[in-house]
Amino acid sequence: MEIPNLGFGTYQMDDRNECVRAIELAMETGYEHVDTAQMYDNEAFVAAGLDESGIDRDEVFVATKLDTDNLAYDDVKRTAKESAEKLGTDTIDLLYVHWPINTYDPVETLSALDELVEEGVIERVGLSNFRPDQLEDAIEHLDEPLYAHQVEMHPMLPQEELHELAVEHDHQLVAYCPIARGQVADVPEIQAVAEKHDATPAQVSLAWLMGKENVTAIPKAASPDHIRENFAARDLELDDADREKIDGIETRERIVDFDEAPWNNA
Numbered sequence: 001m002e003i004p005n006l007g008f009g010t011y012q013m014d015d016r017n018e019c020v021r022a023i024e025l026a027m028e029t030g031y032e033h034v035d036t037a038q039m040y041d042n043e044a045f046v047a048a049g050l051d052e053s054g055i056d057r058d059e060v061f062v063a064t065k066l067d068t069d070n071l072a073y074d075d076v077k078r079t080a081k082e083s084a085e086k087l088g089t090d091t092i093d094l095l096y097v098h099w100p101i102n103t104y105d106p107v108e109t110l111s112a113l114d115e116l117v118e119e120g121v122i123e124r125v126g127l128s129n130f131r132p133d134q135l136e137d138a139i140e141h142l143d144e145p146l147y148a149h150q151v152e153m154h155p156m157l158p159q160e161e162l163h164e165l166a167v168e169h170d171h172q173l174v175a176y177c178p179i180a181r182g183q184v185a186d187v188p189e190i191q192a193v194a195e196k197h198d199a200t201p202a203q204v205s206l207a208w209l210m211g212k213e214n215v216t217a218i219p220k221a222a223s224p225d226h227i228r229e230n231f232a233a234r235d236l237e238l239d240d241a242d243r244e245k246i247d248g249i250e251t252r253e254r255i256v257d258f259d260e261a262p263w264n265n266a
Helices: 016-029 043-053 073-086 106-119 132-141 160-169 180-186 188-197 201-210 224-235 240-247
Strands: 033-035 061-066 094-097 125-128 146-152 172-176 215-217
Touching: 016 043, 016 224, 043 061, 043 073, 061 073, 061 125, 073 106, 094 106, 094 146, 106 125, 106 132, 132 146, 132 160, 146 160, 160 172, 180 188, 180 201, 188 201, 188 240, 201 215, 201 224, 201 240
Parallel strands: 033 061, 061 094, 094 125, 125 146, 146 172, 172 215
Antiparallel strands: none
């Protein structure tokens, strides 16, 4: 199964009941891609939600991410298997390096990921939050093809360079915070496009992302209305004028930022 261009994010869903209910509804709505992480401490909850939904596991693409303290060779191998067990699967569809910080080492970390693919513990290798130079260096170190790179991406942070690299190297650019944690609702250009299509600003942002080559969006939602609203963005078709208006947004805003982030330590 290839990665669908819309996924269901589970960041901060560390309450079992909330997570299970949200996953159940997401599967019922039609989502086929769930994104989690060791850092979220909810991999077992995601598995429970998938089980409760009754969906065939072969029909859902499940991705998780290595914690920043688990990037040394032995830790990658050990915790990837632990994640697979928590997720209730023999093989994880996609395993990311969550951040290239702390214990990340291009040789040790990436060679362990290559071996996990060979062993069948994971199907595909992903990276997350890498600078362009770090990304190209990692691609050089990997024996397996890079399948996806996950970064914050939305109309106020369009990630042009990383998108160009995704198209060039033929991997998927997976956009987290795709509606900028609701801030897209305050952008006049997005408001105008939303009014034109009788859509919400969140749907416009998601449609803008999904209309790009090699891009997947993974909005997080807990309420039934937002889960369904985000999924309905798949039916929204933006025209060239809409895209030109959104592309012309001059505001730049990064939601996820901290001193140790790769872009602050170039």
